[in-house]
Amino acid sequence: MQTETVIEARGITREYPYQGDAVHALRGVDLSVARGEMVAIVGPSGCGKSSLLNVLAGIDAPTSGRVSLLGTDLYALGEGARSALRLRRLGFIFQRFHLLAVLTAAENVELPMAEAGVARDERRRRARELLEYVGLGGRAGHRPPHLSGGEQQRVAIARALANRPEVLFADEPTGELDRRTGEEIITLFERLNGDGTTMVIVTHDAKVAGSARRVVEMADGLIVGGAR
């Protein structure tokens, strides 16, 4: 059965200037991700995992190469158009949750919907639904400082799902969590993927990698296993 390719990256290189020289974070990476896949990108520190994630997600333009995301040549778009694409069709989860401390859990989840122009009643209803989905229905009115690390990451996941993203990107989502809480997050990811969300996750966590359908191994700026 032919599955739709949602991410197609070809010949990706990324260099960063450093003290008159250049750091070669990516040295020619090819990667495809099909709709509904959960792909884990693993490798030692400094191998270029996060750099690759940022390029695939439209956050960081490659030095050379091409990225097609959801049928769009990603870096042919201007920064404003890429921003709009990230807001309306992608979701992001980071190692440090970076919720807005002055907003409640529900308001943090509402924020991307507000930026996308969703009406207030609709976004409040959806925020409550998403918090229920991630198991925090009873904490909607709490602010991040009053939530545990695991709860904050769940709110961040709910925020990432706010505008019904077609692809979810996660960079070390369990990096700041204890083992048990990390396992709860993995369970949630499995549920999300089971519901059809395409996911690309950068991780050091073997359990996260183990729950993915495909594991892409990186070393020294190159994919050394699992690419398609």
Added chain:
Amino acid sequence: MIVSAFLKSLFRRRGRTLLALAGIAVSAALLLDMTMLASGLAVSFGELLGASGYTLRVTPKGILPFDSEASIDDGAGVARRIAAVRGVRAVAPVLGAQFRIVRGDSTGAPVFTVGIDPRSEFLYRLDSGRQPGPGELVVSVPLARDLGLKAGDELALAGELDVTLGRARATRRYRVSGVGDFLYDYAGEHSLAMTLPDAQAATGRAGSVSLFGVATDAGVADDSVVRRIAAAVPEVSAWSTRQLMGEMDKRLLYFKQLATILGSVAMVVTALLVSTIITIGVRERFGEIATLRAIGVSGRRVLLAVIVEGLALAGLGCVAGLPLGLWMAGRLDRILLSFPGIPARISFFAWEPRRVALAMGLVIAIGALAGCIPGLGAVRAPLAQALREEAE
């Protein structure tokens, strides 16, 4: 929603924000006071000049009112020629002089005395009693209070003082007809008014006048009457209130310069305060801002939110600064008015709504601009690098 979130963030560190607001309030108050000071004296003086309804002054050629002892000869003839000019409603002659009050063997300090036309009520308003007739005086309220004078009392005035013997010479006796509120006196000043012929006789300056006050017809422009008087009576100078305010402005240039310098300092302090608070706040939220940009909040929206923070800080500072500035202006006015020789009715600080609104608007605009700089830094920082730094 992001704008309101950023505004809430401003008050997350209440102590720091309140300190900054206090600083901005003081700067805004200083700027308000300097704005009021820059034009206060001239505006207040202009209002005082027209208080009695005589909005023009006619003086000896090239001389400002009471700027010298020069006088206009043939005062009566000049008065008739001025009165004949189209647009002139009334002419009030004044002769300035100095007399000393003699009480027993002692002779007091010189007292400024004006010879006037009692019908004009040009330089004072009668507080009690009646206008002076021949051989009579109106005394100022402080003089009446300090010497216990009332209508009907007698007063001896000396035109000269023999400095060798310390005795008064050319003493004449007058009866007090009334007590008056002298419009141009400084606080507590002793002043006298007598009829013009009495002043001319006592000073030996028959027919002389120091200046004229001129009232114009309703609806007639003062400047046009000034031009006609200058044409009809070329041996005198005619001044409108506007022109006298302009001369006052030239003499008080140092006030304007001081006000400009201190006002500029206030604006710089405001910019630095707002910029510092916003910069610290943006730096603390660098990760949040990078994450917001990563999830698709546009740089423009983030910049707008930061600018609104700056606007809010400056705006709230202005609101607090306004009553503080008005209170400070009142205190400073009392201090400045205690300088000798300043008319008590003058105010150094003028409330001109348009200028005050402009000054406060400037503070708020500076707040927005000061918020711009850290905001631009936050949205222009390479996103991937910002996310990486926050993860480390």
